[in-house]
Amino acid sequence: MEPSLVALDRNFSGAAGDFPELLRRRGLLAPGATANSKLQGGTPHQTSWQPTEATTILAFKFSGGVLVAGDRRATAGNTVVYDRADKVLEIDRHSIMAIAGVPATAWEMARVLEHSFQYFRRTQLQEMSVDGKVRALSKLLRDNFGFVMQGVGVVVPIFATYDSHPKPEARLYFYDAMGAQFEATDYAATGSGSPAVRGILYYENNWGAKRLQKLGEDEAVSIALRALDTAAESDTATGGVDRGGKIYPLIKIVSREGIVTFPESKIAAVFKETVA
Numbered sequence: 001m002e003p004s005l006v007a008l009d010r011n012f013s014g015a016a017g018d019f020p021e022l023l024r025r026r027g028l029l030a031p032g033a034t035a036n037s038k039l040q041g042g043t044p045h046q047t048s049w050q051p052t053e054a055t056t057i058l059a060f061k062f063s064g065g066v067l068v069a070g071d072r073r074a075t076a077g078n079t080v081v082y083d084r085a086d087k088v089l090e091i092d093r094h095s096i097m098a099i100a101g102v103p104a105t106a107w108e109m110a111r112v113l114e115h116s117f118q119y120f121r122r123t124q125l126q127e128m129s130v131d132g133k134v135r136a137l138s139k140l141l142r143d144n145f146g147f148v149m150q151g152v153g154v155v156v157p158i159f160a161t162y163d164s165h166p167k168p169e170a171r172l173y174f175y176d177a178m179g180a181q182f183e184a185t186d187y188a189a190t191g192s193g194s195p196a197v198r199g200i201l202y203y204e205n206n207w208g209a210k211r212l213q214k215l216g217e218d219e220a221v222s223i224a225l226r227a228l229d230t231a232a233e234s235d236t237a238t239g240g241v242d243r244g245g246k247i248y249p250l251i252k253i254v255s256r257e258g259i260v261t262f263p264e265s266k267i268a269a270v271f272k273e274t275v276a
Helices: 019-025 103-124 130-143 145-150 194-207 217-234 264-274
Strands: 057-062 065-070 074-076 079-082 088-092 095-098 158-163 169-175 181-183 187-190 250-255 258-261
Touching (some): 057 095, 057 158, 057 169, 057 194, 057 217, 065 095, 065 169, 088 103, 095 103, 095 250, 103 130, 130 145, 130 158, 130 169, 130 181, 158 250, 169 187, 187 194, 194 217, 217 250, 217 264
Antiparallel strands (some): 057 065, 057 187, 065 250, 088 095, 095 158, 158 169, 169 181, 250 258
């Protein structure tokens, strides 16, 4: 690469304050990276291409382990691309990765994680530690940061697992786009609808009839449905519950016994009884 892109681009003003725009002008940045954004000292740059993104996801600890849920909508800008996207992925028999961001990147990360965990289990004849699993996902996010800077591969996941050693307990982590990992004590939510979701989970955990970790299975499912349905009211990228199409969020639970996927019929029954 040239010693100084700024020095070579003499017609670019304010390069030091807008490095992504400098890269775009020199053809080094993806066309959708600055889509619909206000350029420094100029007019909005419009483009017909925008990456597909998937939101919103949440997870919280309850009496039976960790519940992980995600709505089904995938969008590109203000266009609904797909209404049955799978954002809650099983990595191994005790690990779940929920995705918010670009599905193509996130699904590839999930495949790499799955193969890595299988390889470790078969070669070492034991499960990878929870710390090892968490750091493996963190490394994938760090390695993807180049695409994040280009605006085409942002992934902000949630990772839930059950740790059998040394003390059996459910573990829940959330990440930023650079790979920083944070362990959640009660709940986590990411994606465009996450502010509304976090507000509901905070309220239920502090002023609801029960704290989240005291909820039963049906109660936990009801809270997840209410949170996603509320988020959908204020965020067009969140699908919530599609009453007309009878499309419900995907909900999985990870516990000592493994991973259970809630059948859509049961989710519909809980929604009808406690939410609708």
